[in-house]
Amino acid sequence: MTQSFGCRRCYGEDAEAVWVYYEEGLAVEQELVGDSHFLVQLRRCAECGQQFVWIFGEAVDWQRGEDAQRREIVPISAAETEALSNLEITSMAALGDGRRHLVTDWPTAASRPAIEWATGELRLPRGPHS
Numbered sequence: 001m002t003q004s005f006g007c008r009r010c011y012g013e014d015a016e017a018v019w020v021y022y023e024e025g026l027a028v029e030q031e032l033v034g035d036s037h038f039l040v041q042l043r044r045c046a047e048c049g050q051q052f053v054w055i056f057g058e059a060v061d062w063q064r065g066e067d068a069q070r071r072e073i074v075p076i077s078a079a080e081t082e083a084l085s086n087l088e089i090t091s092m093a094a095l096g097d098g099r100r101h102l103v104t105d106w107p108t109a110a111s112r113p114a115i116e117w118a119t120g121e122l123r124l125p126r127g128p129h130s
């Protein structure tokens with residue numbers, strides 16, 4: 001499969017380096033879901049203009065009183081961006097199918113997040129509407 005997404009900075013091989021870039025280099029364009037425990041944003045790479053869906057989920061850990069955090073950041077095409085506002089959150093999971101996306105997992109017990117490229121359906125956090 002040919003990759004036609006992004007540039008070296010936003011879609012390079014090194015997941016940790018890409019993540020460092022994301023924190024500064026991906027500007028929020030639109031917020032599709034904005035909840036303190038569940039966020040879906042449309043972001044754009046400042047370097048190449050590639051658009052991404054940025055999904056953030058937080059699972060409250062009642063026993064420890066801390067929250068486990070997970071982010072999934074998927075590049076999307078212009079056509080998908082147009083369709084996105086009509087897209088059901090649940091069908092958004094298919095965007096990750098066969099497409100590399102960055103996942104950061106920060107379990108409650110860990111001191112730092114695990115950052116890696118993944119493929120396959122997105123494991124969307126359970127939002128308030130699911």
Ligand SMILES: [Zn+2]
Pocket residue numbers: 006007008009010011045046047048049050
């Ligand atoms: Zn880029």
